[in-house]
Amino acid sequence: MRPGFKGEVVVVGGGLAGASAACILAEASRPVLVIERDATAREKVCGEFLSIEAQTYLTYLGIGLDALGASRISRLRLVRKSNRIEVGLPFVARGLSRRVLDEALLRKAEACGSRILRGLAVRSISTDHTHIAIDMGPRGSFAADSVFLATGKHDVRGEKRPTADAMNDLIGFKMHYRLAPRERQTLDGAVEVILFRGGYAGLQLVEQGIANLCLAVSRQSFERVGKSWGSLLDSIVDECPHLGGRLLGAQPLxxxxxxxxxxxxxxLHASDRQEPQGLFRLGDQVGVIPSFTGEGMSIALHSGCLAASIFLDHGRAASIFHQRVKSDIRRSIRLATALNQTVRHAAGQQVVFHLSRLWPAAMRHVATLTRVREEAMNSVLFAP
Ligand SMILES: Cc1cc2nc3c(=O)[nH]c(=O)nc-3n(C[C@H](O)[C@H](O)[C@H](O)COP(=O)(O)OP(=O)(O)OC[C@H]3O[C@@H](n4cnc5c(N)ncnc54)[C@H](O)[C@@H]3O)c2cc1C
Incomplete structure (x- = not known):
């Protein structure tokens, strides 16, 4: 397949942000090429918790979560040591593996008319005032007028994110399990957030009754407990027997x-007037919200849809998009980062746990503030 041709928008990375932008551009009959590094669908580290905002965007893009078998989640169980609190969620969340979800969206982008180049990685990107050069190593290089950079956590040489100020000592893990039938039944309908020394975990069902255990732990704590998945799980189970019960007889997948x-x-990407026009940063390339205290998938979908709609209205004016998206997600990222810092420490965990018990409504309100605002979404969903 030919790499890009003149006038074609090149989307680098076919995850949620890139594929959602490609769907909208292709629907509007714009030529789009998506370059995705993975040759086939694969799992990604993620809690796989789809908030109402993410669901709204997926419905807008024509993705049917029922048809894909997504689970339904209406309760949050907060677990710390031997204590538990259960509260209703303000919406019905869904659980779906990233292997299924990302593939469905990428196929949708293709069905809308995007060309998809799979199994190829962009090696580097360089920009001048008029063009953006894309280097694909042995597959050669080519120039594009407009590029949507949506490579998630992976930086591309030439366009690395300046992340020195970000908090980056956490390690994320994900494992899918087939739980024992009784445990699966008890988990059904809930997301369990487990606070433990140095981190936190989320456990919930995705499609086909599979359970996803996803956790974030500080590097220091991981090293302290022996630097292996087995020793990490043992130490969490020692501290929180609830998880041990859930995993009794479970089969890792x-x-x-x-x-x-x-x-x-x-x-958070700091846009300025000097930044090259034509280069749009989406998803985790524009802002990274801490997991469990915020929802990166809804930001990925919002930024993808917003970038495409601004491109359709204003062409290569990436700075208009970056300023808009920054004002849409800044508050959520700041608040989720502060919350994240709090729940990493024993004293902070205790405070959050007690406040959740005493004022569940107040905690629900704080959680609402970490999500993409309705007005920001409406400006995309109901754009004239
Ligand atoms: C531990 C953890 C738990 C999380 N849990 C949740 C959760 O429960 N709910 C939620 O809403 N969010 C969650 N998130 C956040 C969410 O996973 C991300 O914010 C979201 O995936 C970002 O989407 P994206 O499209 O920007 O990137 P990605 O989904 O990472 O997609 C990027 C794509 O680009 C491709 N790519 C990378 N480099 C290249 C290259 N050089 N050339 C071509 N292609 C390339 C990759 O293969 C990939 O397909 C979690 C994150 C972590 C770390």
Whole structure:
């Protein structure tokens, strides 16, 4: 397949942010090329909790979560040591594996008319005032007028995110399990957030009754407990027997857990007048919201849809998009980062746990403030 041609928008990365932008551009009959590094669908480290905002965007893009078998989640169980609190969620969340979700969205982008180039990674990007050069290593390089950079946590040479100020000492892990029938039944309908020394975990069902255990732990705590998945799980179970019960008789579905390091939580792209026009940063490339205290998938979908709609109205004016998206997500990222810092420490965990018990409504309100605002979404969903 030819790489890009003149006038074609090049989307680098076919995750949620890139694929959502491609759907909208292709629907509007714009030529779009998506370059996705993975040759086939694969799992990604993620809690796989779809908030109402993410669901709204997915419906808007024509993705049917029922048809994909997404689970339904209406309660939050907060677990710390031997204590538990259960509260209703203000919406019905859904659980779906990233392997299924990302593939469905990428296929949708293709069905809308995007060209998809899979199994190829962009090596580097360089910009001048008129063009953006894309280097694909042995597959050659080519110039594009407009590029949507949506490579998630992976930086591309030439366009690395300046993440020195972000908090990046957390390690993320994900493992899917087939739980024992009784445990699966008790988990059904809830997301369990487990606070433990140095981190927190989320446990919930995704499609086909599979349970996803996803956790974030500080590097220091991981090293302290022995630097292996087995020793980490043992130490969490010692501290929180609830998780031990859930995993009793569970069958792990991956050979080893997926992991991710140096996640720059709190990063927000600082746009300025000098930045090159035509280069739009989406998803985790524009802002990284801490997991469990915020929802990166809704930011990925919002930024993808917003970038495409601004491109359709204003062409290559990336700075208009970056300023808009920054004002849409800044508050959520700041608040989620502060919350994240709090729940990483024993004293902070205790405070959050007690406040959740005493004022569940207040905690629900704080959680609402970490989500993408309705007005910001409406400006995309109901754009003239
Ligand atoms: C531990 C953890 C738990 C999380 N839990 C949740 C949760 O429960 N709910 C939620 O809403 N969010 C959650 N998130 C956040 C969410 O996973 C991300 O914010 C979201 O995936 C970002 O989407 P994206 O499209 O920007 O990037 P990605 O989904 O990472 O997609 C990027 C794509 O680009 C491709 N790519 C990368 N480099 C190249 C290259 N050089 N050339 C071509 N292609 C390339 C990749 O293969 C990938 O498909 C969590 C994150 C972490 C770390």
């Amino acid at each position: 991956f050979e080893r857990p997926l992991s991710i390091f140096q996640i720059p939580y709190g990063f």
